[in-house]
Amino acid sequence: MQRIGVIGLGNMGRGMALSLARAGFGVAGFDNGESATLAARAAGIAVADGLPALAATCDAFVLSLPTSAIVKAVLFGADGKDGLAALLKPGTLIVDTTTADPQATRAMLPALGERGLRFVDAPVSGGAAGAQKGQLTMFIGGAPADLDLAEPVLAAMGSKRFTIGAAGAGHTAKLINNLLVASHLLTAADAFRLSEAAGVPIGQIIEAVNAGSGRSGVTQYNYPSRIMNGAFDSGFTMQLMRKDVGLAMALAEQLALELPLAREVGRRWKESAALLADGEDFNRITQLQ
Template sequence: MNESKLIGVVGLGKMGLGMANTLVRAGFAVRGLDLSPEACQVARANGIDVAEDLSELLSGASLVVLSLPNSKNVLALVEGDQGLAKLAGKNTLVVDTTTGDPKLTQQIAEILSKAGMRYIDAPVSGGPRGAASGQLTMFIGGDADDVQQAEPVLAALGTKRFHVGHVTAGQIAKLVNNLLVASHLLTASEAFKMAASAGVAVEQLIDAVNAGSGRSGVTLYNYPSRIMNEAFDSGFTMGLMRKDVSLAVDLIKQSGLQLPISSKVGDIWKASAATLSDGEDFNRIVTLEDTAH
């Protein structure tokens, strides 16, 4: 194992495992860690070296990729006597691909900085398929020198990488992206329901919309590949999108803004929990009978 190129990956779910496999293909030595025995078993079956604990994961690793459900999980990993801030060596570079809370992200960055470590927030878009193929879109926040040092790893993971500013800028950019996706799913759904009630099916309409100014990522990709064929297999869940929309709404409130449309989008996604479980594909939001309530 080439220790000089050893990358630690914490979180071996669908996204983390896909990224770990991608890094191996790119020539990096990878050591993973996950609290779930099942996830560790799957990772080992994929040929990933899995550590027994965080100390073993960090041994020889100068860069650690995090892929966890939320910022609270990241904070729990970082804090404490057995946390990342205590166990990792100085100048260890942390690339956090978790989509999370900008305020907690700032707190995490400050804890690691005090420990002599460096931190980049780099939440991703593209789902498990993008992670497995190295074709993620990455929204990156952090010091320019740190981003430059992480570039070989970032380039292996994402074909589209955008350094949008300081630490937390990546999280903010990702929340903007997901708030737009969440909104577009609702407006496209209502527009297509309107057309259907007037006698024009989505199959007749989709190409025309996508050639016109009303198109969006939702009409270009989600509808043809996930919704119209009823596949609903993006790998991104209702629970995760509800979390991201809630974080976006919280950011709006923290900013003191009054944004009624975004607030209504937040209300609809929150209320959808009554009929669409967290584990359902997020595109199923278009199946809500009435998005007006």
């Protein structure tokens, strides 16, 4: 693989494209959005005019898209025949870094297999900064041979890479991760509200909490660097986290699991749409009473 096509050039996709270029790959990209296209070109990324032009010049592809529905539309088109998959040679590798519905991912695998295409799901954690630095955490699913082929591409983007299982397992693991983050934000907000009401400000307790067993990624990182300082600048939005929590709730429903605490987390994130706009930083959920 010499030239990688990155589809989806938002904050994450653009950062991953730059990390791939630093690792020595030729890189080209495509995005339907004008602002993302302009930002990518300003960063020095070659942007193709469309999927056919990208497919003609690249021999592996990384997807960084908002939803499973968009992934399906990109790969198979509106009629299931005119998407990216129909343009690629057998053996071509597709790495999907989207935080997606694992059931939808598995449903696409037979059609990709019929075309002889290789598929790895590798959703990521670490934000735009991690994407820019090539220091993402990756939750990876795929067949062993496909994972071996994908390793140089994955290594260029992620410094912490965890193979979870077969294709679709990576997407499942990422939903579990984000459900925990969404839950920890709510429980930490409640706990610190209790602390403040009892006369102990967050600034006086958080260091002790982070040295004790109550710590989490939210208390160790989100609170000091995104919340307590009022920055709220993670680059990850309320809309995206609401989507991910919704996918986790849908997965629980599909599996007929009764998860009362997770259900309450899902309810609070869903209802936050009436109070926090889609574009707000996801850490602002801690400000809701």
